[in-house]
Amino acid sequence: MFDVIVPMEQEGTKAVVRAWLKKVGDRVEVNDPLVELETDKVAMEVPAPAAGVLREILLDSDAEAVPGAILGRIAPVAEVIGHEPPPVTRETAPAAAAAAEPRPDLRDPELRLSPAVKRACLQHNIDPKTIAGSGRDGRVTRADVDRAVEQARRAPAKAPAGAAAPSDGAIRSHDVPHDRMRLKIAENMLSSVTQAPHVTAVFEADFSAIIAHRERHKASFAARGVRLTYSAYFVAAAAEAMKVAPAINSRWHSDRLEIFDDVNIGVGTALGEKGLIVPVLRRVQALSLEGVAAGLEALVEKARSESLTARDVSGGTFTISNHGVSGSLFASPIIIAQPQSAILGIGKLEKRVVVREIGGQDAILIRPMAYVSLTIDHRVVDGHQTNAWLTRFVEVLESWPAD
Numbered sequence: 001m002f003d004v005i006v007p008m009e010q011e012g013t014k015a016v017v018r019a020w021l022k023k024v025g026d027r028v029e030v031n032d033p034l035v036e037l038e039t040d041k042v043a044m045e046v047p048a049p050a051a052g053v054l055r056e057i058l059l060d061s062d063a064e065a066v067p068g069a070i071l072g073r074i075a076p077v078a079e080v081i082g083h084e085p086p087p088v089t090r091e092t093a094p095a096a097a098a099a100a101e102p103r104p105d106l107r108d109p110e111l112r113l114s115p116a117v118k119r120a121c122l123q124h125n126i127d128p129k130t131i132a133g134s135g136r137d138g139r140v141t142r143a144d145v146d147r148a149v150e151q152a153r154r155a156p157a158k159a160p161a162g163a164a165a166p167s168d169g170a171i172r173s174h175d176v177p178h179d180r181m182r183l184k185i186a187e188n189m190l191s192s193v194t195q196a197p198h199v200t201a202v203f204e205a206d207f208s209a210i211i212a213h214r215e216r217h218k219a220s221f222a223a224r225g226v227r228l229t230y231s232a233y234f235v236a237a238a239a240e241a242m243k244v245a246p247a248i249n250s251r252w253h254s255d256r257l258e259i260f261d262d263v264n265i266g267v268g269t270a271l272g273e274k275g276l277i278v279p280v281l282r283r284v285q286a287l288s289l290e291g292v293a294a295g296l297e298a299l300v301e302k303a304r305s306e307s308l309t310a311r312d313v314s315g316g317t318f319t320i321s322n323h324g325v326s327g328s329l330f331a332s333p334i335i336i337a338q339p340q341s342a343i344l345g346i347g348k349l350e351k352r353v354v355v356r357e358i359g360g361q362d363a364i365l366i367r368p369m370a371y372v373s374l375t376i377d378h379r380v381v382d383g384h385q386t387n388a389w390l391t392r393f394v395e396v397l398e399s400w401p402a403d
Contacts, residue, residue, distance in 0.1 A: 001019050001055065001073045001074065001075055002049050002050040002052065002073065002074040002075075002076075003049075003070045003072075003073055004034060004035065004046060004048070004049060004070065004071040004072045004073065004074065005046075005049070005069070005071065006037065006046070006065045006066060006068060006069045006070075007044070007046065007067065007069060007310055008065050008068055013024075013288065013379060015037040015038060015064070015065045015066075016037065016038055016039075016062055016063065016064055016065060016180065017034070017035060017036075017037060017059050017060060017062065017063045017065050017071070018037060018038040018061065018122055018180075019036050019122045020035050020036075020057060020060070020061065020072075021033050021034060021035060021036060021045070022034055022035075022054050022115060023054065024054050024055065024056065024377050025053065025054065026053065026054050026056055027052075027053055027077070027141045028048040028051065028052060028053070028054055029048065029051045029053050030047075030048060030049070030050055030051050031047040031048060032047060032048045033045040033046075033047060034046055034047055034048045034054070034071075034072075035071055035072070035199040036118075036122065036182055037065055038181075039310070039313075040254060044309060044310050046071065048072060048074060049074070049111040050074055050076075051074075051077070051079055052074040052075050053074065053075050053076075053077055053078045053185075054072060054073075054074055055072075055074060055075040056072050056073040056273060057071070057072045058070050058071060058072050058073070059071050059072070063397055072196060085362070089366045099226060108213075113128060113140060117140055117141065117142050117144075117145055119353065120142060120146070120149075121145060123251065124145070124148075124149050124152075124179065126145065126148055126149065126152075128140050128145075130143065130148075130253045131144050131148050132144070140358060144145065146309055150197045153174075153176055157304075158216065162332075162377045167259070185276070188337075188338065189335050191261055191338060192335050192336050192337070192338045193333075196252075196335040196336055196377040196378075196379060196381060197260070197337070197377065197397070198335070198336065198375055198376075198377070198378070199333075199375065199376055199379040199383075199386070200332040200333050200334075200345075200373050200374070200375040200376075201374050201376075201383065201386045202330065202332075202371055202372070202373045202374065203371070203372050203373075203390045203391070203393075203394050204347060204369055204370070204371055204372070204392055204394075205365075205369065205370055205371075205372050205397050205398060206354070206367045206368065206369055206397075206398050207230075207349055207368040207369065207370060207391075207397065208367055208368060208398070209230055209397065209400040209401075209402075210230065210397055210400045211232045211368055212402055213233075213277045213400050213402055214228055214230070214233075214403070216402060216403070221293060224229040224292075225288070226290055226293050226294045226297065227291075227293065227297050228290075228293050228373040229296065229297075229324060230322075230349075231267060231296055231320070232289055232292045232293035232296055233289070233322065233397060233400065234320055234322065234336070234344070234397075235265050235281060235284055235292050235296065236284070236287075236289050236292050236396075237393050237396040237397050238263075238265060238318065238320060238344060238393060239263045239265065239282075239284040239285045239287075240392065240397065241389045241392040241393040242263050242285070242318075242389075243392070244388050244389060244391075245386070245388045245392075246259050247259060247341070247376075247380060247381050247385055247391040248318065248341060248342045248376070248381060248386075248389050249263055249315075249317050249318055249341075249386065250341045250380060251317075251339045251340065251341065252339065252341060252377060252379055252380050257380060260317045262282065262283050262285065262317065263283070263284045263317060263318065264280050264283065264284070264287045264315050264316050264317045264318070265280065265281050265284050265314075265317070265318050265319070265320060266278040266279065266280045266281075266316035266318070266319040266320070266337065267279065267296060267299070267300075267319070267320050267322070268319065268320065268321045268322065268323075269299075269300055269303045269304075270325075270326070271303065271304070275306065277303050277313065278313060278316065278319060278337065279299035279300070279302065279303050279308055279312050279313055280299075280312065280314065280315055280316040281295045281299060282315060294312075299312060316340065317340060318340060318342060318343070318344070319337045319340060319343045319344070320343070320344045320345075320346065321334050321343060321344065321345050321346070322346045323345055323346065323347065324346050324347040324348035324370060325348075325350060327348055327391075328347060328348060329347045329350075329371055330345075330347050330371045330373065331345055331347070331350050331373070332345075332373060332375065333375045334373065334375050335375075336375060336376075336377055340377075341376065341381065342360050342374055342375065342376045342377065342380075342386075342387070342389075343375050344372065344373070344374055344393075345371075345372065345373040345374075345375065346370060346372055347370045347371035347372070348370060349368055349369070349370045349371070350368070350369065351364055351366050351367065351368055351369070352366070352369040353365070354366060354367050354369065361362045372393065372394065373389065374386055374389060374393075
């Protein structure tokens, strides 16, 4: 027997079994997608570790799956007596065809569902056969699923037996059930603010230097296949700031503080109505600006195509929330991603009037400015380290060399 194991690389993140893609008795080959797991961060397929027949399912749908747990077992074909179907003869073929019925679930190969569409149907409990596909030859696309979900939300739903009554009968309302990702986000946010005393410090940064550098170099980066974004500068500057306050890049334990030598930075990536994902760029301290930009581009593309792996969203030691892209000037507190010790917030970039000293005289200038905030776990660091970190972060951005 071969055990199907929950991957260890989740680093303790809780997962649940979303769906089995094979049934007991089905033949599988090595690396065939076998079962889909879902954490608060990512959905992932566990492949078959060996060829054979799925003999047992030990953790069924909605069961918790901790790293190292056994999901099921695969038996070698030779050990399964009578597994091979009888040969089809001219006499038995019509009866076999009449008895065969298409499977009404996601394992039906005729549905030709992409992994993203399959995950969306499972997440929202939608039968893809009820969706009119707009893709080639009527194939169901992710956009088709999203439209079906939106239509289902707008349609008045019958209250199931035992459902909670509306909070106020005089106010018209409708219910939107929580999906697993939203429930997990809610659990994590509440856990973080309960565990860690959050304190936020705010500085202001002049983006003139990085804007000038980007304008000068973005074409050459693009020629090498790399998109140079402002996020690359934020990540690089954050790694540099860790040198003056290493405890920002740490983890609190009851008996000690674990300070990480590697700077693994997660960057919040919005997925619209589907939520938020935080892919992690590893060992940033060893990367050039171009290396940071290339790494971020690859991760964001994987996030938007829903192809992130568990490794892509684990192992972070620090997080950046670029909330200004959606218009906010400042947000507080930005909730720390446990078990990290701090999170950086970048507000909206806008032109502001500032006073600068030029040639010994004060001058009123217009500069591209943004508020930058560092929310820290006050168990870990105090105001001195927090302000030292932000001072260096702003200094790196404002003194970025033109070449």
